[in-house]
Amino acid sequence: NAGVMQNPRHLVRRRGQEARLRCSPMKGHSHVYWYRQLPEEGLKFMVYLQKENIIDESGMPKERFSAEFPKEGPSILRIQQVVRGDSAAYFCASSPEDRGRGSIETQYFGPGTRLLVL
Amino acid sequence: DQQVKQNSPSLSVQEGRISILNCDYTNSMFDYFLWYKKYPAEGPTFLISISSIKDKNEDGRFTVFLNKSAKHLSLHIVPSQPGDSAVYFCAASATGTASKLTFGTGTRLQVTL
Numbered sequence: 001n002a003g004v005m006q007n008p009r010h011l012v013r014r015r016g017q018e019a020r021l022r023c024s025p026m027k028g029h030s031h032v033y034w035y036r037q038l039p040e041e042g043l044k045f046m047v048y049l050q051k052e053n054i055i056d057e058s059g060m061p062k063e064r065f066s067a068e069f070p071k072e073g074p075s076i077l078r079i080q081q082v083v084r085g086d087s088a089a090y091f092c093a094s095s096p097e098d099r100g101r102g103s104i105e106t107q108y109f110g111p112g113t114r115l116l117v118l
Numbered sequence: 119d120q121q122v123k124q125n126s127p128s129l130s131v132q133e134g135r136i137s138i139l140n141c142d143y144t145n146s147m148f149d150y151f152l153w154y155k156k157y158p159a160e161g162p163t164f165l166i167s168i169s170s171i172k173d174k175n176e177d178g179r180f181t182v183f184l185n186k187s188a189k190h191l192s193l194h195i196v197p198s199q200p201g202d203s204a205v206y207f208c209a210a211s212a213t214g215t216a217s218k219l220t221f222g223t224g225t226r227l228q229v230t231l
Contacts, residue, residue, distance in 0.1 A: 033217075033219075042207060043162070056218060091162070109163070
């Protein structure tokens with residue numbers, strides 16, 4: 001299966017703990033996006049990364065949240081000192097290198113990580 | 119502010135008939151639109167997209183129509199099948215915004231026998 005992979009699929013944390021969510025993009029894709037879906041809502045953009053660079057983090061809370069996409073290995077979304085309001089489904093998407101001239105590439109999503117904070 | 123709106127939270131259609139899902143947007147900078155389908159406990163699956171230079175795009179049973187003046191798009195599924203039962207999300211993007219997608223809240227489609 002060459003799709004976007006996310007792990008873990010389910011994660012339970014107690015308030016104050018750290019959550020680490022991993023995402024491996026599709027083969028050949030160099031762009032990674034993280035989205036969050038709260039119950040009964042649509043997906044909300046959090047952050048867009050390319051290898052070793054954060055391109056746009058305008059949707060990510062300023063505190064406790066961070067993301068990286070290292071040269072080797074998966075992209076990581078890290079939430080420190082989790083609170084109950086962080087309980088949500090976190091989806092990663094990837095897209096290939098854009099073709100330039102302002103083209104927009106389709107994003108393909110992983111199965112998500114469901115985070116539950118007790 | 120909800121820049122992409124799907125005003126119908128649910129829709130029920132008989133198998134074999136046409137399903138029409140609607141989406142409205144407010145941001146005139148959006149120039150690329152996508153529809154995703156989502157089953158419970160899975161990630162969204164890309165269905166079909168349309169660029170603002172077109173007003174229609176077709177792929178098999180799925181057709182997306184774009185009315186730029188009304189800032190409205192719709193997804194037509196014909197004929198509808200039971201396997202189409204899922205939540206459908208409309209999403210939009212603007213060139214120059216790093217391709218981040220703005221999603222609607224979704225419409226739950228139920229295709230009945």
